[in-house]
Amino acid sequence: MSERRRPVDRPRRAALDVLTAVRVEDAYANLVLPQVLRKHGLEGRDAALATELASGAIRMQGLYDPVIDASLTKPKLQAGVRDVLRLGAHQLLSMRVPDHAAISTSVDLVRGSVGQGPAGLVNAVLRKISRRTLADWVAEVTPDRSVDLHGHLAVAHSHPRWVVDALGEALGDDDDLEALLAADNAPPRVTLAARPGLSDVAELEAAGGARTGRSPYAVELAGGDPAGIPAVAEGRAGVQDEGSQVVAIAMTEAPLTGRDERWLDLCAGPGGKAALLAALAAQRGAHLVANERQPHRATLVASALRAVPAGTAHVLAGDGTRPPWVPGTFDRVLVDAPCSGLGALRRRAESRWRRTPEDVQVLVGLQQVLLDVAIDSVRPGGIVVYATCSPVLAETTEVVAAVLGRRGDTEEVDRFQLWPHRDGTDAMFAATLRRRPLA
Ligand SMILES: C[S@@+](CC[C@H](N)C(=O)[O-])C[C@H]1O[C@@H](n2cnc3c(N)ncnc32)[C@H](O)[C@@H]1O
Incomplete structure (x- = not known):
């Protein structure tokens, strides 16, 4: 078959569709992927290849773009052509795809998506990229690490510079900043939570899971679709990072004197x-109110609670900054605040x-209001756990300090x-607070 007529292979076409949707429609890669895989009829190894191509190219674009730019003879590049080059760069530099296959399939891909025009350019740029190793390219396109460590790590590990600065500040020193950034680039395994009383780790182990250690309810899957596990399908277990499980456990286990029946x-x-x-x-004979501002997400909460015994939990769709309950109603409150999500970068390419x-600044205002409401909602002596899936200090310790500083009660x-590189979890933060009992 001639070069020109060779059909574009479906995993690469699917990966390009994901990159296009993320760029043009602001889509979330993990949400659009299943639809795109279905559209192209991809399963098993082909689906895994498309997923790796799309996620890897998006995640690593902070490194691949300077490599692509250094390989161009003219500075201008159409966005659709850059997407194809990012996919090609990922195959050449980070996957075990042979050079000739990565280059020829990328040329086919750009012919099929953009047209014949840029085919020569894609061929030339990818040939140039293929002549050096990843380490050589990193040395070529990054600032000298001894002069500008954060600038070097930002490009080498493909993170925005401000994110590297914020994560470095949260870690407290730069000793294992590189390990954290590398962990952000390693997609995590799927972790399940066996919801106590409804399932147990033995049931999930029998379905192929392995115990992890931090949460007594957690198992990790080596692969496969968790939705196919009966306990997950029935809501007796759920997909949940172990860090999130630890946060929920912290809320329930903080020592409390007196009534312990009303949880929020x-x-x-x-x-x-x-x-x-x-x-x-x-x-424990307690009752949970689960509140969520966005109605469609409140529906998801109700679905997550479908296996829980009737009467145990109640879902409310409401703005947590203007609660309908009277102050002091609850004994324990979790405020798992909307946040930047910079502790879960490994999940979302x-x-x-x-x-x-600027997003962080806006979120901090909301986080402070929600924490204030959470404290108002708990009775004197009650427990509030403030949590984020971000380790950024402005969203964690500084929110707690600001709110506690002005309250005094x-x-x-x-x-x-927690940290991905140390704990194998998302970088969850949690502070357990107690509203002082009345004198
Ligand atoms: C980090 S997520 C919570 C994750 C959840 N706890 C879980 O484990 O599945 C934060 C949630 O807060 C919701 N939210 C944002 N602003 C809110 C508000 N003013 N009141 C209540 N919920 C709000 C968001 O829609 C989002 O669903």
Whole structure:
């Protein structure tokens, strides 16, 4: 068959569709991927290849773009052509695809998507990229690490510079900043939570899971579709990072004197923590109110709670900054605040490129209001856990310090920060606070 007529292979065409949707429609790669895989009829190895191509090219574009730019003879590049080159660069520099296959399929791909015009350019640029190793390219396109460590790591590990600065500040020093950034580029395995009283780790082990260690309810899957596991399909277990499980457990286990019957999850959507909390509430004779502002996400919470015994939990769709309940109603409150998500970058390929420092400023205002409401909602002596899936100090310790500093009725009793490179979890932060009992 002639070069010109060779059909474009479907995994690469699918990967390009994902890159296009993320760029043009602001789509989320993990949400658009299943639709695109279905459209192209991809399963098994082909689906895995398309997923790796799309996620890897998006995640690593902060490194691949300077490599592509250094390989161009003219500076201008159509966005659709750059997408094809990012996919080609990922195959050449980070996958075990033979050079000739990566280059010829990329040429086919640009012919099929943009046209014959840029085919020669794609061929020439990818040939140039293929002549050097990843390490050589990193040395070529990054600032000298001894002069500008964060600038070097930002390009070498494909993170925006401001994110590297914020993560470095949260870690406290630069010793394992590189390990954190590398961990952000390694997609995590799927972790499940066996909701107590509804399932157990033995059932999930029998379905192919392996115990992990931090949460007594967690198992990790080596692969496969979790939706095919009966306990997951029935809502007796759920897909949930172990860090999130640890946060929910912290809320339920913080020592409390007196009544312990009324629990609140102030920001509950899509409901992973609420489901674990509700399962534990059922065992302890407590009741959970799961509140979520966005109605469609409140629906997801209700679905996550479908296996919980009737009467244990109640879903509310409402703005947590203007709650309908009277102050002091609850004994324990979780405020899992809307945040930048910079602790979960390994899960969402494009999120690091979407977030801005201005987003963080806006979120911090909302986080402070929600924490204030959470404290108002708990009775004197009650427990509030403030959590984020971001380790950025402005969203974590600084929110807690600002709110506690102006209130005077609440003390911090515990705090933890998990890290992907140390704990194998998302970078979840949690502070356990106690509203002081009345004198
Ligand atoms: C980090 S997520 C919570 C994740 C959830 N706890 C779980 O484990 O599945 C934050 C949630 O807060 C919701 N949210 C944002 N602003 C809110 C508000 N003013 N009141 C209540 N929920 C809000 C968002 O829609 C989002 O679903």
